[in-house]
Amino acid sequence: MSVDESRPAGGLREERKARTRRAIREHALRLFLDGGYDETTVEQIAAAAGVSHMTFFRYFPTKEAVVEDDDYDPLIAESVRARPAAEPPMTALHRAVRTGLDTVLAADRDAVYARTRLVVTHPALRARQWRNAATTESLLARALAERAGTPVDLRLRVIAAAATAALITALTTWVDHGGADDLRTLVDEAFAALGAKPR
Amino acid sequence: MSVDESRPAGGLREERKARTRRAIREHALRLFLDGGYDETTVEQIAAAAGVSHMTFFRYFPTKEAVVEDDDYDPLIAESVRARPAAEPPMTALHRAVRTGLDTVLAADRDAVYARTRLVVTHPALRARQWRNAATTESLLARALAERAGTPVDLRLRVIAAAATAALITALTTWVDHGGADDLRTLVDEAFAALGAKPR
DNA sequence: CTAACACTTGTTAGTGACTAACACTGACGA
DNA sequence: TCGTCAGTGTTAGTCACTAACAAGTGTTAG
Numbered sequence: 434m435s436v437d438e439s440r441p442a443g444g445l446r447e448e449r450k451a452r453t454r455r456a457i458r459e460h461a462l463r464l465f466l467d468g469g470y471d472e473t474t475v476e477q478i479a480a481a482a483g484v485s486h487m488t489f490f491r492y493f494p495t496k497e498a499v500v501e502d503d504d505y506d507p508l509i510a511e512s513v514r515a516r517p518a519a520e521p522p523m524t525a526l527h528r529a530v531r532t533g534l535d536t537v538l539a540a541d542r543d544a545v546y547a548r549t550r551l552v553v554t555h556p557a558l559r560a561r562q563w564r565n566a567a568t569t570e571s572l573l574a575r576a577l578a579e580r581a582g583t584p585v586d587l588r589l590r591v592i593a594a595a596a597t598a599a600l601i602t603a604l605t606t607w608v609d610h611g612g613a614d615d616l617r618t619l620v621d622e623a624f625a626a627l628g629a630k631p632r
Numbered sequence: 633m634s635v636d637e638s639r640p641a642g643g644l645r646e647e648r649k650a651r652t653r654r655a656i657r658e659h660a661l662r663l664f665l666d667g668g669y670d671e672t673t674v675e676q677i678a679a680a681a682g683v684s685h686m687t688f689f690r691y692f693p694t695k696e697a698v699v700e701d702d703d704y705d706p707l708i709a710e711s712v713r714a715r716p717a718a719e720p721p722m723t724a725l726h727r728a729v730r731t732g733l734d735t736v737l738a739a740d741r742d743a744v745y746a747r748t749r750l751v752v753t754h755p756a757l758r759a760r761q762w763r764n765a766a767t768t769e770s771l772l773a774r775a776l777a778e779r780a781g782t783p784v785d786l787r788l789r790v791i792a793a794a795a796t797a798a799l800i801t802a803l804t805t806w807v808d809h810g811g812a813d814d815l816r817t818l819v820d821e822a823f824a825a826l827g828a829k830p831r
Numbered sequence: 832c833t834a835a836c837a838c839t840t841g842t843t844a845g846t847g848a849c850t851a852a853c854a855c856t857g858a859c860g861a
Numbered sequence: 862t863c864g865t866c867a868g869t870g871t872t873a874g875t876c877a878c879t880a881a882c883a884a885g886t887g888t889t890a891g
Contacts, residue, residue, distance in 0.1 A: 444858080444859080445857095445859085446857095446858065446859080446867075446868080449858095449868090450868085453868095474846090474847065474848085475847080475848065475849085476847085484869080485869070486848090486849090487849095487850090487869075487870065487871085488868080488870080490848090490849065490850080491868080491869080494849095495848080495849080496848065496849090560759040563759060563765065563766075567758065570801075587801065587802070587805055587821050587822060587825065588821070588824075588825040589825075590801050590805070591797070591798050591801045591802075591821075591822045591825040592825055592826075594797035594798065594800070594801045595793075595794035595797050595825075595826055598790070598793035598796065598797040599790050599793065599794060601793070602769075602786070602789050602793045603786070603790075606786055606789070619786065622786050622787070623786060623790045625787075626786065626787040626790040626791055626794075627790060627791075627826065627827075628827050643887075643888080644886095644887060644888090645838070645839080645887060645888080648839090649839085652839095673876065674876080674877065674878085675876085683840080683841090684840070684841050684842080685877090686840075686841065686842085686879090687839085687840060687841080689877090689878065689879080690839080690840080694877080695876095695877065695878090
């Protein structure tokens, strides 16, 4: 996510790229929600966004990638590092996730729900999400390790993986109930099941 | 996996099918290990097994599916149901996984390692495995619920998901260390990180 | 034993995700 | 203002996967 600082980020090129990226993503999500994920071809998305299908793949490595939210993980990792070192790891993750969630939900709850629903519902996207979960986990494990000043070991990796699993389970339940529940309550319950102290 | 009982399972057809299925799987794994997963095409696997690529897809829904081990999950679920109802859920899962693992490892440790290595190493297979993890989880959650005589709730689902995550983390570590460690010890450590009592 | 049937397979033709190569165009630095 | 090069479109391909039909072989009723 680092931007080449030697070139001003506000140049016409950068701006254009950002706009194209946003356009592709927005049109893709709209088309997915309208006509279904499988039924929507990359060609259609590209056409809707006014680019060729090659350009699509230059911005997103796969069709699935366009649904991902890449900003969320680093945000949580950051939060983890900010937690006091004395806090038990699972509790630290819980609170970090809560913080991140509050931020994201406050911004655009409906968009988050729509996207989550898409991912949870569709097998291919779900699989993709889990693949990314591996990245999330090592990111979180490293954050935990840095916070505690210890090396990354099996214990921390398991805790990070379990926390990710808890979060995903909460998200799945959220969607299964049609978004009726309060997601934050579900997350709290999920972490409670892993023995994280609520406070 | 249920066989139509109205027809004897020992007919020529059934036998032939079983042989074809085994042939495809074995040739596929050999080719994957030899030349890499991506580099091996379904066409090549089919040719090696002496069938057309259509036949391949009639036996396995996707290229990835040929690597999966479908017998393992039900085996664990069975083990879970056999655990005493008084045992805490995470402990029950731990012991069930241990039991299943002992069985599988005793049979063909090297084959298990080779297959696990393939899956852990390759992103697409890894993703697929985790997609199945969703199935595994609901299977385990249901087993836990039946054992305790309670409905499946968020808590049980989270515990099942966390256990699966712990298992996968242990498997990943196993492969990362080149299979040098004792897998059962790793699994014990992984579950210990989730607070499962060792005994 | 044989003929009709059911099942399995191969062939062919297609779709759609994704890639490589190359030519073009326009923004940027000098 | 001009050369450079990042960003894009076009074209032509590979490969996973599917649908439709034709052909072969095990099974079974008569």
